[in-house]
Amino acid sequence: MKRDRVATAEPRGSSSSSAAATASPPSSSSAMVVPRCQVEGCNVALVDAKDYHRRHKVCEIHSKAPKVVVLGIEQRFCQQCSRFHVISEFDDSKRSCRRRLAGHNERRRKSSAESVIRNPSPLGTSPHYPYRT
Template identity: 65%
Template sequence: MANNDAGEGVVMQVMKHYCQVETCEANLDGAKKYHKRHKVCQVHAKAPIVLLAGLKQRFCQQCSKFHELSEFDGTKKSCRLRLDGHNKRRRKTPLPIELEDNQCRLINGEARPHMDMTLSSRNTIYTADISG
């Protein structure tokens, strides 16, 4: 207890952090901020199955929340919904291709290494002769 100038007592409350998993009594006071913030110990953050609220669940690395096992594919650590969004952001869009008189023109300046490429006179469009 610390005293201020007026002589009144000031009480400092210390917050204790514990893992939210049933039967886990891991004190998170010395744990990383991530584990404190999400109220999960390192063991249960990586566990394939955890009992929480009477349900078998797993901690999702993308959401930082527990989900039922049915929301995961196999032994993946991210739920299907978040993993799908993550993959869509990472996936590259296919290049548009125009076929014209036995020539293949790749529009975005991308060239396939197995083709014989020559620079076209228009902007930076590459062409390749694909006739046998």
Template identity: 75%
Template structure:
């Protein structure tokens, strides 16, 4: 009786093995191997699935991207061969310097500081930078060292005697007198 059991198990095992090999053959009919030896089905080939042999993260098509062109109305300037600045801001060289440009139906001018088009009302006369940016520029210029401003004075006036900074000697060194103890002092120069 035990011998029959063993025979049944063997025949059952062989049948299962045969069925699984038949199933594998049916499954492998629509597959091909890629460069790395991994099987790929027809559907996966259409989708572009690969085991890593191909490029990842790159799209195959252009996606309908048009070449860069100027924002100004009725200007079809192709910016593909233009300077990087003009491509980035989508403005041709002519319209970046023009006093009046029609963009989106509005009369505007290209601001050199902002790299954007603004309404003409935001500019002073024929300036190429908007008032807001010019104000910031002028403010920074006024913050400079008062001695440097006086040196360039055409009247030839000397700096006031009450200034705390002294002129440099012939070697370019500035003499400083420290009051208080002679211990080490740290300070910040701004």
């Protein structure tokens, strides 16, 4: 029966061996897999979600939740890393892990120090130093 299907798909004048060689089964990449939130118990299909949420496989609700269960472990989604970390890697209710926050704060301190070096204000003209000594 499969032979009949191949035979009807052949253009005229071609041999069945060449048609069989060029015919390929549907690839798995052509099958549409619906991305879903990876949080346990959440079956939200991310078809209509923002590209960011589809890419990281997390729905908007769980990307901002203080605590979720992923792979049986209580975790939180880090806004800086775009991945889940165990709760102990976060300070209080922050949404960025300590490691990424430390890097962010370091860059801020560095750029702040560089701007002071480039644009030093004379003593007494800064609002932080209103009195001359």
